[in-house]
Amino acid sequence: MTVTVPGIAARLADRPDAIALIESRKGTSRTTRRGELVRRCHHIAQALRDAGVRPGHKAVVMTRDAHDLTAVSYALGVLGAVPVLIEPRAEVGRCLEDIAPDVFVGEPLAHLGRRALGWGRPHVRIPLVTGPAPLLPGRRLATRVPVGSTPLPQVREPDGDEPALIAFTSGSTGRPKGAEYRHATLAGQLDALTTLMGPRPDDVLLAGFLPVALLGPLLGVATVVPAMNHLAPARTPPEELVGPILKHRATIVLASPAVLTLIAGHCARRGISLPSVRQVLSFGAPLRVRLADALRDVVPDDAEILSVYGATECLPVSAIGDHDLRASRVRPPAGHAGTCLGRPLPGIHARILDADATGCGEIAVTGPTVSPAYHARPDADAATKSVTGRGVLHRTGDLGRLDDQGRLWFLGRKAHLVTGTGFILATEDIEAAADTTPGVRRTALVGVGTAVCQLPALCVELLPSAPRATALEAVRAVVKDHPEGHRVGALLLHPGFPTDPRHNSKIDRPRLAGWAAKRLRGRLR
Incomplete structure:
Protein backbone atom coordinates (compact mmCIF):
# COMPACT_ATOMS: atom_id res chain seq x y z
CA MET A 1 0.00 0.00 0.00
CA THR A 2 1.32 3.44 -0.92
CA VAL A 3 1.50 5.81 2.05
CA THR A 4 2.24 9.46 1.37
CA VAL A 5 3.97 11.65 3.96
CA PRO A 6 4.19 15.45 4.16
CA GLY A 7 6.88 16.76 1.85
CA ILE A 8 9.29 19.61 2.55
CA ALA A 9 7.08 22.28 0.99
CA ALA A 10 4.06 21.07 2.96
CA ARG A 11 6.00 21.13 6.26
CA LEU A 12 7.16 24.70 5.61
CA ALA A 13 3.86 26.00 4.25
CA ASP A 14 2.49 27.37 7.51
CA ARG A 15 3.60 30.71 9.01
CA PRO A 16 5.48 31.96 5.91
CA ASP A 17 6.58 35.12 7.75
CA ALA A 18 8.09 33.17 10.66
CA ILE A 19 11.86 32.78 10.84
CA ALA A 20 13.32 29.54 9.49
CA LEU A 21 17.09 30.10 9.75
CA ILE A 22 19.41 32.56 11.45
CA GLU A 23 23.06 32.34 10.43
CA SER A 24 25.33 33.91 13.02
CA ARG A 25 28.68 35.23 11.81
CA LYS A 26 31.13 37.07 14.07
CA GLY A 27 28.55 39.23 15.81
CA THR A 28 26.28 39.67 12.77
CA SER A 29 23.40 37.51 11.63
CA ARG A 30 21.45 36.77 8.45
CA THR A 31 17.82 35.72 8.63
CA THR A 32 15.75 33.62 6.23
CA ARG A 33 11.99 33.36 6.70
CA ALA A 184 8.90 7.61 6.16
CA THR A 185 12.20 7.43 8.09
CA LEU A 186 12.53 11.22 8.10
CA ALA A 187 8.89 11.57 9.12
CA GLY A 188 9.49 9.12 11.98
CA GLN A 189 12.53 11.06 13.16
CA LEU A 190 10.66 14.36 13.05
CA ASP A 191 7.78 12.81 14.99
CA ALA A 192 10.16 11.42 17.62
CA LEU A 193 11.98 14.75 17.96
CA THR A 194 8.65 16.53 18.25
CA THR A 195 7.71 14.20 21.12
CA LEU A 196 11.09 14.77 22.75
CA MET A 197 11.29 18.54 22.33
CA GLY A 198 7.66 19.61 22.35
CA PRO A 199 8.48 22.50 19.99
CA ARG A 200 6.51 25.73 20.38
CA PRO A 201 5.88 28.40 17.73
CA ASP A 202 8.08 30.89 19.60
CA ASP A 203 10.98 28.48 20.17
CA VAL A 204 14.47 29.32 18.94
CA LEU A 205 16.82 26.37 18.48
CA LEU A 206 20.61 26.75 18.63
CA ALA A 207 22.01 24.06 16.33
CA GLY A 208 25.38 22.94 17.68
CA PHE A 209 25.76 20.51 14.78
CA LEU A 210 25.40 21.69 11.17
CA PRO A 211 22.96 19.01 9.86
CA VAL A 212 20.49 20.06 12.59
CA ALA A 213 19.89 23.10 10.35
CA LEU A 214 18.02 20.69 8.05
CA LEU A 215 15.69 19.52 10.79
CA GLY A 216 14.96 22.70 12.73
CA PRO A 217 12.76 24.44 10.12
CA LEU A 218 10.88 21.17 9.49
CA LEU A 219 10.16 21.00 13.23
CA GLY A 220 8.63 24.46 12.98
CA VAL A 221 11.23 26.31 15.05
CA ALA A 222 13.54 29.18 14.17
CA THR A 223 17.01 27.66 13.95
CA VAL A 224 20.18 29.56 14.82
CA VAL A 225 23.40 28.19 13.31
CA PRO A 226 26.41 29.70 15.13
CA ALA A 227 29.80 30.43 13.60
CA MET A 228 31.21 27.06 14.58
CA ASN A 229 34.37 25.32 13.48
CA HIS A 230 32.53 22.46 11.80
CA LEU A 231 35.76 20.56 11.18
CA ALA A 232 36.76 20.76 14.86
CA PRO A 233 33.75 21.77 17.01
CA ALA A 234 35.71 21.78 20.28
CA ARG A 235 37.95 24.55 18.88
CA THR A 236 35.05 26.92 18.34
CA PRO A 237 35.49 30.22 20.22
CA PRO A 238 32.89 29.86 22.99
CA GLU A 239 31.65 33.42 22.58
CA GLU A 240 30.44 32.40 19.10
CA LEU A 241 28.12 29.93 20.84
CA VAL A 242 27.01 31.89 23.89
CA GLY A 243 26.58 35.20 22.03
CA PRO A 244 23.83 33.90 19.68
CA ILE A 245 22.03 32.19 22.57
CA LEU A 246 21.78 35.54 24.35
CA LYS A 247 21.17 37.70 21.26
CA HIS A 248 18.40 35.54 19.79
CA ARG A 249 17.05 34.31 23.13
CA ALA A 250 17.48 30.65 22.22
CA THR A 251 15.06 28.38 24.08
CA ILE A 252 16.53 25.04 22.97
CA VAL A 253 20.23 24.18 22.72
CA LEU A 254 21.11 20.99 20.85
CA ALA A 255 24.81 20.06 20.83
CA SER A 256 27.44 17.46 21.68
CA PRO A 257 29.11 17.29 25.11
CA ALA A 258 32.23 18.96 23.69
CA VAL A 259 30.23 21.98 22.50
CA LEU A 260 28.13 22.09 25.69
CA THR A 261 31.37 22.07 27.69
CA LEU A 262 32.47 25.21 25.83
CA ILE A 263 29.15 26.90 26.58
CA ALA A 264 29.08 25.96 30.27
CA GLY A 265 32.75 26.87 30.81
CA HIS A 266 32.44 30.27 29.13
CA CYS A 267 29.33 31.10 31.16
CA ALA A 268 31.04 30.06 34.41
CA ARG A 269 34.17 32.14 33.69
CA ARG A 270 32.19 35.25 32.71
CA GLY A 271 29.37 34.93 35.24
CA ILE A 272 26.81 34.60 32.44
CA SER A 273 23.40 32.95 32.78
CA LEU A 274 21.13 31.76 29.95
CA PRO A 275 17.66 32.80 31.12
CA SER A 276 15.85 32.03 27.84
CA VAL A 277 16.89 28.36 27.66
CA ARG A 278 14.14 25.91 28.53
CA GLN A 279 15.77 22.75 27.17
CA VAL A 280 19.28 21.42 26.53
CA LEU A 281 19.71 18.28 24.44
CA SER A 282 23.10 16.56 24.56
CA PHE A 283 23.92 13.97 21.91
CA GLY A 284 26.92 12.26 20.33
CA ALA A 285 28.36 10.74 23.53
CA PRO A 286 27.12 10.07 27.08
CA LEU A 287 26.39 13.15 29.16
CA ARG A 288 28.45 13.10 32.36
CA VAL A 289 26.97 14.35 35.61
CA ARG A 290 29.78 16.91 36.00
CA LEU A 291 28.80 18.59 32.72
CA ALA A 292 25.10 18.37 33.62
CA ASP A 293 25.92 20.14 36.90
CA ALA A 294 27.83 22.87 35.05
CA LEU A 295 24.90 23.39 32.68
CA ARG A 296 22.42 23.38 35.54
CA ASP A 297 24.33 26.31 37.06
CA VAL A 298 23.70 28.55 34.03
CA VAL A 299 20.14 27.69 32.91
CA PRO A 300 16.86 28.34 34.76
CA ASP A 301 15.92 25.90 37.53
CA ASP A 302 12.96 24.59 35.55
CA ALA A 303 14.96 24.01 32.35
CA GLU A 304 15.16 20.44 31.11
CA ILE A 305 18.59 18.92 30.46
CA LEU A 306 18.40 15.71 28.43
CA SER A 307 21.02 13.19 27.38
CA VAL A 308 19.77 11.77 24.06
CA TYR A 309 20.89 8.37 22.79
CA GLY A 310 20.85 7.32 19.17
CA ALA A 311 22.99 6.85 16.08
CA THR A 312 23.05 7.95 12.46
CA GLU A 313 21.07 4.79 11.67
CA CYS A 314 18.46 5.36 14.39
CA LEU A 315 18.01 8.78 15.93
CA PRO A 316 16.65 9.33 18.49
CA VAL A 317 16.25 6.13 20.52
CA SER A 318 15.95 7.17 24.17
CA ALA A 319 16.56 10.08 26.53
CA ILE A 320 17.16 10.71 30.21
CA GLY A 321 16.95 13.93 32.23
CA ASP A 322 19.85 15.12 34.35
CA HIS A 323 17.99 14.56 37.65
CA ASP A 324 17.32 10.91 36.76
CA LEU A 325 20.90 10.59 35.52
CA ARG A 326 22.23 11.64 38.93
CA ALA A 327 19.86 9.26 40.71
CA SER A 328 20.96 6.37 38.49
CA ARG A 329 24.58 6.94 39.52
CA VAL A 330 23.57 6.62 43.19
CA ARG A 331 21.54 3.44 42.68
CA PRO A 332 22.97 1.56 39.70
CA PRO A 333 21.56 -1.89 38.88
CA ALA A 334 23.23 -5.08 39.99
CA GLY A 335 25.91 -6.46 37.70
CA HIS A 336 27.34 -4.21 35.02
CA ALA A 337 26.44 -0.58 35.74
CA GLY A 338 27.58 1.75 32.97
CA THR A 339 25.50 4.83 32.12
CA CYS A 340 21.72 5.04 32.08
CA LEU A 341 20.22 6.08 28.73
CA GLY A 342 16.62 6.32 29.90
CA ARG A 343 13.57 4.65 28.41
CA PRO A 344 13.04 4.27 24.66
CA LEU A 345 10.83 6.93 23.14
CA PRO A 346 7.24 6.07 22.11
CA GLY A 347 7.20 3.77 19.10
CA ILE A 348 10.87 2.79 19.56
CA HIS A 349 11.58 -0.73 20.79
CA ALA A 350 14.97 -1.78 22.16
CA ARG A 351 16.19 -5.35 22.60
CA ILE A 352 19.37 -6.85 23.99
CA LEU A 353 20.87 -9.51 21.75
CA ASP A 354 23.37 -12.23 22.72
CA ALA A 355 23.11 -11.28 26.39
CA ASP A 356 25.46 -12.78 28.97
CA ALA A 357 24.53 -13.92 32.47
CA THR A 358 24.31 -10.31 33.70
CA GLY A 359 21.94 -9.32 30.90
CA CYS A 360 24.59 -7.38 28.99
CA GLY A 361 24.55 -7.74 25.22
CA GLU A 362 24.24 -5.74 22.02
CA ILE A 363 21.57 -3.04 21.84
CA ALA A 364 19.24 -3.51 18.86
CA VAL A 365 16.44 -1.16 17.85
CA THR A 366 13.26 -1.21 15.78
CA GLY A 367 10.92 1.67 15.05
CA PRO A 368 10.03 4.38 12.54
CA THR A 369 13.35 6.20 13.06
CA VAL A 370 15.47 3.24 11.94
CA SER A 371 17.28 3.43 8.61
CA PRO A 372 16.24 0.35 6.62
CA ALA A 373 19.58 -0.22 4.86
CA TYR A 374 23.07 0.98 4.05
CA HIS A 375 23.63 2.17 0.51
CA ALA A 376 25.52 -0.36 -1.63
CA ARG A 377 26.82 -2.17 1.45
CA PRO A 378 25.11 -5.60 1.53
CA ASP A 379 27.89 -6.83 3.84
CA ALA A 380 26.99 -4.20 6.44
CA ASP A 381 23.28 -4.92 6.03
CA ALA A 382 23.86 -8.62 6.60
CA ALA A 383 25.81 -7.89 9.79
CA THR A 384 23.43 -5.34 11.29
CA LYS A 385 19.94 -5.58 9.75
CA SER A 386 17.18 -8.16 10.03
CA VAL A 387 13.44 -8.04 9.38
CA THR A 388 11.08 -8.61 12.30
CA GLY A 389 7.38 -8.24 12.94
CA ARG A 390 8.09 -4.69 14.15
CA GLY A 391 10.07 -3.79 11.03
CA VAL A 392 13.82 -3.62 10.44
CA LEU A 393 15.87 -4.51 13.52
CA HIS A 394 19.16 -2.61 13.62
CA ARG A 395 22.15 -3.80 15.66
CA THR A 396 23.78 -0.64 16.99
CA GLY A 397 27.18 -2.08 17.87
CA ASP A 398 26.68 -0.69 21.39
CA LEU A 399 26.72 -2.89 24.48
CA GLY A 400 24.01 -2.43 27.05
CA ARG A 401 21.28 -3.91 29.17
CA LEU A 402 17.64 -3.29 30.05
CA ASP A 403 16.79 -2.96 33.74
CA ASP A 404 13.53 -3.94 35.45
CA GLN A 405 12.16 -0.43 34.84
CA GLY A 406 12.61 -0.73 31.09
CA ARG A 407 15.55 1.66 31.01
CA LEU A 408 18.52 1.19 28.70
CA TRP A 409 22.05 1.19 30.12
CA PHE A 410 25.13 1.81 27.98
CA LEU A 411 28.30 -0.23 28.53
CA GLY A 412 30.40 0.96 25.58
CA ARG A 413 31.00 -0.09 22.00
CA LYS A 414 31.22 -3.78 21.20
CA ALA A 415 34.35 -3.04 19.12
CA HIS A 416 36.02 -1.49 22.18
CA LEU A 417 35.79 -4.46 24.54
CA VAL A 418 39.03 -5.12 26.38
CA THR A 419 39.76 -8.84 26.25
CA GLY A 420 42.27 -10.08 28.79
CA THR A 421 43.26 -13.56 29.87
CA GLY A 422 40.07 -15.05 31.26
CA PHE A 423 38.06 -11.81 31.41
CA ILE A 424 36.32 -9.18 29.28
CA LEU A 425 35.87 -5.56 30.31
CA ALA A 426 33.28 -3.16 28.92
CA THR A 427 34.68 0.36 28.70
CA GLU A 428 31.74 2.39 30.02
CA ASP A 429 31.36 0.26 33.13
CA ILE A 430 34.68 1.46 34.54
CA GLU A 431 34.85 4.88 32.86
CA ALA A 432 31.46 6.00 34.17
CA ALA A 433 32.77 5.50 37.70
CA ALA A 434 36.27 6.91 37.11
CA ASP A 435 34.91 10.02 35.38
CA THR A 436 33.24 11.12 38.64
CA THR A 437 36.65 11.64 40.27
CA PRO A 438 37.38 15.28 41.25
CA GLY A 439 39.91 16.87 38.92
CA VAL A 440 39.30 14.38 36.09
CA ARG A 441 37.92 15.58 32.78
CA ARG A 442 37.46 12.08 31.36
CA THR A 443 38.98 8.61 31.27
CA ALA A 444 39.27 5.91 28.63
CA LEU A 445 39.84 2.20 29.10
CA VAL A 446 41.83 0.63 26.27
CA GLY A 447 43.34 -2.79 25.69
CA VAL A 448 47.06 -2.96 25.02
CA GLY A 449 48.54 -5.99 23.34
CA THR A 450 47.12 -8.97 21.49
CA ALA A 451 43.39 -9.68 21.73
CA VAL A 452 42.42 -12.26 24.36
CA CYS A 453 45.48 -11.40 26.44
CA GLN A 454 45.30 -7.61 26.52
CA LEU A 455 46.51 -5.45 29.39
CA PRO A 456 43.70 -3.08 30.44
CA ALA A 457 45.06 0.47 30.64
CA LEU A 458 43.00 3.36 31.98
CA CYS A 459 44.04 6.62 30.33
CA VAL A 460 43.24 9.77 32.32
CA GLU A 461 42.77 13.33 31.07
CA LEU A 462 42.81 15.86 33.91
CA LEU A 463 41.14 19.24 34.18
CA PRO A 464 43.68 22.07 33.66
CA SER A 465 43.56 23.19 37.29
CA ALA A 466 43.68 19.71 38.85
CA PRO A 467 46.66 18.77 41.09
CA ARG A 468 48.19 15.81 39.28
CA ALA A 469 49.18 13.63 42.23
CA THR A 470 45.93 14.20 44.14
CA ALA A 471 43.72 13.50 41.13
CA LEU A 472 45.58 10.31 40.20
CA GLU A 473 45.36 9.01 43.74
CA ALA A 474 41.61 9.67 43.70
CA VAL A 475 41.26 7.73 40.41
CA ARG A 476 43.17 4.82 41.91
CA ALA A 477 40.77 4.78 44.87
CA VAL A 478 37.70 4.74 42.60
CA VAL A 479 39.15 1.99 40.43
CA LYS A 480 40.06 -0.05 43.50
CA ASP A 481 36.46 0.09 44.73
CA HIS A 482 35.05 -1.02 41.36
CA PRO A 483 34.18 -4.75 41.12
CA GLU A 484 36.38 -5.13 38.04
CA GLY A 485 38.92 -2.46 38.95
CA HIS A 486 41.55 -4.96 40.06
CA ARG A 487 41.97 -5.99 36.43
CA VAL A 488 43.19 -2.53 35.35
CA GLY A 489 46.90 -3.00 34.85
CA ALA A 490 48.04 0.55 34.17
CA LEU A 491 47.00 4.13 34.86
CA LEU A 492 48.31 6.63 32.29
CA LEU A 493 48.03 10.42 32.18
CA HIS A 494 47.24 11.80 28.72
CA PRO A 495 47.36 15.53 27.86
CA GLY A 496 44.24 15.50 25.67
CA PHE A 497 42.37 12.57 24.15
CA PRO A 498 42.02 12.26 20.38
CA THR A 499 38.33 12.39 19.42
CA ASP A 500 36.00 11.89 16.48
CA PRO A 501 35.87 14.75 13.94
CA ARG A 502 32.08 15.07 13.92
CA HIS A 503 31.32 15.84 17.56
CA ASN A 504 34.79 15.94 19.20
CA SER A 505 33.13 13.88 21.95
CA LYS A 506 33.68 10.22 21.07
CA ILE A 507 37.19 9.11 22.05
CA ASP A 508 39.38 7.75 19.23
CA ARG A 509 40.29 4.59 21.09
CA PRO A 510 42.49 2.92 18.43
CA ARG A 511 44.77 5.97 18.43
CA LEU A 512 44.73 6.14 22.20
CA ALA A 513 45.51 2.42 22.48
CA GLY A 514 48.49 2.91 20.14
CA TRP A 515 49.78 5.72 22.35
CA ALA A 516 49.34 3.56 25.47
CA ALA A 517 51.17 0.67 23.82
CA LYS A 518 54.21 2.87 23.22
CA ARG A 519 54.16 4.04 26.84
CA LEU A 520 53.92 0.47 28.13
CA ARG A 521 56.25 -1.19 25.63
CA GLY A 522 58.69 -2.33 28.30
CA ARG A 523 55.98 -3.91 30.44
CA LEU A 524 54.60 -5.97 27.56
CA ARG A 525 57.83 -7.77 26.70
Missing part, protein backbone atom coordinates in the same frame (compact mmCIF):
# COMPACT_ATOMS: atom_id res chain seq x y z
CA ARG A 34 9.97 30.22 6.03
CA GLY A 35 8.15 31.52 2.96
CA GLU A 36 11.40 32.86 1.52
CA LEU A 37 13.10 29.51 2.10
CA VAL A 38 10.30 27.68 0.27
CA ARG A 39 10.53 29.99 -2.72
CA ARG A 40 14.31 29.69 -2.85
CA CYS A 41 14.00 25.92 -2.72
CA HIS A 42 11.73 25.93 -5.77
CA HIS A 43 14.03 28.39 -7.54
CA ILE A 44 17.05 26.17 -6.81
CA ALA A 45 15.09 23.07 -7.83
CA GLN A 46 14.45 24.68 -11.24
CA ALA A 47 18.15 25.59 -11.55
CA LEU A 48 19.09 22.01 -10.69
CA ARG A 49 16.65 20.73 -13.31
CA ASP A 50 18.15 23.08 -15.89
CA ALA A 51 21.60 21.72 -15.02
CA GLY A 52 20.44 18.19 -15.77
CA VAL A 53 19.54 16.91 -12.30
CA ARG A 54 16.67 14.46 -12.45
CA PRO A 55 14.50 12.54 -9.94
CA GLY A 56 16.44 9.63 -8.47
CA HIS A 57 19.85 11.21 -9.01
CA LYS A 58 22.18 10.99 -6.00
CA ALA A 59 23.67 14.38 -5.18
CA VAL A 60 26.47 14.92 -2.68
CA VAL A 61 25.98 18.22 -0.82
CA MET A 62 29.17 19.42 0.86
CA THR A 63 29.17 22.91 2.31
CA ARG A 64 29.63 24.54 5.71
CA ASP A 65 27.09 27.24 4.86
CA ALA A 66 23.88 26.46 6.77
CA HIS A 67 21.58 28.21 4.29
CA ASP A 68 23.12 26.50 1.26
CA LEU A 69 23.10 23.08 2.93
CA THR A 70 19.45 23.46 3.88
CA ALA A 71 18.14 25.12 0.73
CA VAL A 72 19.99 22.81 -1.68
CA SER A 73 19.01 19.66 0.24
CA TYR A 74 15.38 20.77 0.35
CA ALA A 75 15.47 21.65 -3.36
CA LEU A 76 16.84 18.23 -4.25
CA GLY A 77 14.00 16.70 -2.24
CA VAL A 78 11.42 18.83 -4.05
CA LEU A 79 12.92 17.67 -7.34
CA GLY A 80 12.87 14.01 -6.29
CA ALA A 81 16.67 13.66 -6.20
CA VAL A 82 18.49 12.24 -3.16
CA PRO A 83 20.85 14.48 -1.16
CA VAL A 84 23.92 12.73 0.27
CA LEU A 85 25.66 14.07 3.39
CA ILE A 86 29.28 13.05 4.06
CA GLU A 87 31.55 14.08 6.92
CA PRO A 88 34.16 16.38 5.33
CA ARG A 89 37.00 14.73 7.25
CA ALA A 90 35.78 11.17 6.62
CA GLU A 91 37.11 8.87 3.91
CA VAL A 92 35.32 10.91 1.27
CA GLY A 93 36.80 9.05 -1.68
CA ARG A 94 35.62 5.67 -0.42
CA CYS A 95 32.22 7.09 0.47
CA LEU A 96 31.80 8.36 -3.07
CA GLU A 97 32.82 4.97 -4.43
CA ASP A 98 29.89 3.48 -2.50
CA ILE A 99 27.47 6.18 -3.63
CA ALA A 100 28.56 6.65 -7.27
CA PRO A 101 26.89 10.09 -7.25
CA ASP A 102 25.55 11.76 -10.36
CA VAL A 103 25.84 15.24 -8.87
CA PHE A 104 28.29 17.05 -6.59
CA VAL A 105 27.08 20.33 -5.09
CA GLY A 106 29.56 22.06 -2.85
CA GLU A 107 31.47 25.13 -1.75
CA PRO A 108 34.72 25.97 -3.57
CA LEU A 109 36.93 24.20 -1.02
CA ALA A 110 34.97 20.96 -1.48
CA HIS A 111 35.39 21.17 -5.25
CA LEU A 112 39.12 21.81 -4.89
CA GLY A 113 39.33 18.63 -2.83
CA ARG A 114 37.22 16.77 -5.38
CA ARG A 115 39.45 17.84 -8.25
CA ALA A 116 42.76 17.36 -6.45
CA LEU A 117 41.92 14.00 -4.86
CA GLY A 118 39.70 12.61 -7.59
CA TRP A 119 36.59 12.29 -5.42
CA GLY A 120 33.73 10.76 -7.35
CA ARG A 121 35.67 10.22 -10.53
CA PRO A 122 34.31 8.99 -12.95
CA HIS A 123 30.75 9.08 -11.56
CA VAL A 124 30.11 12.80 -11.05
CA ARG A 125 28.63 14.23 -14.26
CA ILE A 126 27.12 17.41 -12.86
CA PRO A 127 29.44 19.48 -10.62
CA LEU A 128 27.79 22.61 -9.21
CA VAL A 129 29.57 25.29 -7.17
CA THR A 130 27.90 27.24 -4.37
CA GLY A 131 29.21 30.40 -2.76
CA PRO A 132 31.92 32.70 -4.12
CA ALA A 133 34.23 30.95 -6.58
CA PRO A 134 35.80 33.57 -8.89
CA LEU A 135 38.78 31.40 -9.91
CA LEU A 136 37.12 27.98 -9.84
CA PRO A 137 35.84 26.55 -13.13
CA GLY A 138 32.42 24.94 -13.16
CA ARG A 139 28.77 25.84 -13.23
CA ARG A 140 27.60 28.12 -10.43
CA LEU A 141 24.42 27.34 -8.49
CA ALA A 142 22.89 30.58 -7.22
CA THR A 143 21.31 29.88 -3.84
CA ARG A 144 20.60 33.36 -2.47
CA VAL A 145 19.04 35.27 -5.35
CA PRO A 146 15.88 37.21 -4.50
CA VAL A 147 12.70 35.46 -5.58
CA GLY A 148 9.37 37.05 -6.28
CA SER A 149 5.92 36.28 -4.96
CA THR A 150 4.75 34.23 -7.94
CA PRO A 151 2.54 31.25 -7.05
CA LEU A 152 4.48 28.14 -6.13
CA PRO A 153 4.09 25.08 -8.36
CA GLN A 154 2.13 22.11 -7.13
CA VAL A 155 4.46 19.46 -5.73
CA ARG A 156 3.52 15.81 -5.36
CA GLU A 157 3.64 14.51 -1.79
CA PRO A 158 6.31 11.78 -1.62
CA ASP A 159 5.63 8.10 -1.10
CA GLY A 160 6.88 7.03 2.32
CA ASP A 161 9.06 4.32 0.77
CA GLU A 162 10.81 6.67 -1.65
CA PRO A 163 14.46 7.49 -0.86
CA ALA A 164 14.82 10.86 0.87
CA LEU A 165 18.42 11.16 2.06
CA ILE A 166 21.67 9.26 2.52
CA ALA A 167 23.65 10.25 5.61
CA PHE A 168 27.08 8.78 6.21
CA THR A 169 28.21 7.63 9.63
CA SER A 170 31.28 9.35 11.05
CA GLY A 171 33.47 6.25 10.73
CA SER A 172 34.63 6.56 14.34
CA THR A 173 34.53 2.77 14.75
CA GLY A 174 35.23 1.66 11.19
CA ARG A 175 34.67 2.54 7.57
CA PRO A 176 31.89 5.16 7.13
CA LYS A 177 28.62 3.77 5.78
CA GLY A 178 25.78 5.56 4.04
CA ALA A 179 22.55 5.12 5.99
CA GLU A 180 19.54 5.32 3.71
CA TYR A 181 16.59 7.37 4.94
CA ARG A 182 13.23 7.00 3.24
CA HIS A 183 10.63 9.73 3.51
